[in-house]
Amino acid sequence: MSSLGESLGGTSSIVELTCQRPGEFRGSATGFFVNTAGSFVTARHVLDSMEGLKASDGCVLVAIASQHGWSRAAKPLHVVDCAESAQQDLAVCRADPNPFDSLDFTVSPAYLHAASQEHGASVVAVGFPGDAMFREPALLSATVALYDTMQFECKPSGGRWEVLTGPSVWLRSSELSAAGTEGMSGGPVFLARSGDGQDDLFAMFACFGAQHIIAIPADSIAKFLREQHVPVARRSEPFIRLP
Structure with a gap:
């Protein structure tokens, strides 16, 4: 990160x-x-x-x-x-x-950015790792691996798995680890562009898996x-x- x-x-x-x-x-x-x-x-x-x-x-x-x-x-x-x-x-x-x-x-x-991005597009995610209370947030770079309507399973901190349905984005990151990203759920995922384009929201963290982030696309949020x-x-x- x-x-x-x-x-x-x-x-x-x-x-x-x-x-x-x-x-x-x-x-x-x-x-x-x-x-x-x-x-x-x-x-x-x-x-x-x-x-x-x-x-x-x-x-x-x-x-x-x-x-x-x-x-x-x-x-x-x-x-x-x-x-x-x-x-x-x-x-x-x-x-x-x-x-x-x-x-x-x-x-x-x-700013919500409704357009989907092609496979391999670069994004930057922002969030607070679980042990980062009262410290600055972290940046996580990733690429778009899959953009589709699907069902996926999410395990909240309470321990049970939930099956969620809707448009979803799978992001791949070599930096991703369960220990390093706990607490970052709910954070914004921005398009990785220079200038004020960074204010364009692409998606939102939902869940984490091995080497993948499952995220909710901006048009679904809108x-x-x-x-x-x-x-x-x-x-x-x-x-x-x-x-």
Whole structure:
């Protein structure tokens, strides 16, 4: 895995999901913002494995990319208004209070990129390894191995396998290992392009296998968000520029 010192070309926001309740999961998981109202997407099995996350004392940390590297919001935020799709391993929640109301530098949510990519296309995934709590997220380079509608099995942290159905992307990475990627589920997968094209979201982590990442494509995420009446950022929208 690469360090985020090798920062993305664009500027985007991801979420480190943590649970502060005694006896609950205290590591890290990942999500990403899709609009400036504070709505973020993650994997449903992440919420299932971190039951305390949606409680009043559960919290998220917001990690923000800038040209100078990565930083976090000043204080943890609460998770509210969650909607889930069990079939596609998707969940959308809202961070409260809205972190975009208090940022002091340029930032944007991820832009959903609906087009599928050919076999061998390069992507960059971002997430928080399970032991990375309060540290910077990691980059993982991968290539598209398969893009199709399929059923696949996902094993949440709770230990049971679930069969999920829908459009899926299999990504191959020589860097992938179960130990190194635990906690990165729910994180964004960007098209590996230079410049602000890095803000184009291609897919989302769902599950991991031997040398493969199973991911949910951006067009499926966009459809799910429309069904939940969650507004999605568009490329035509300007970045937020705050003093």
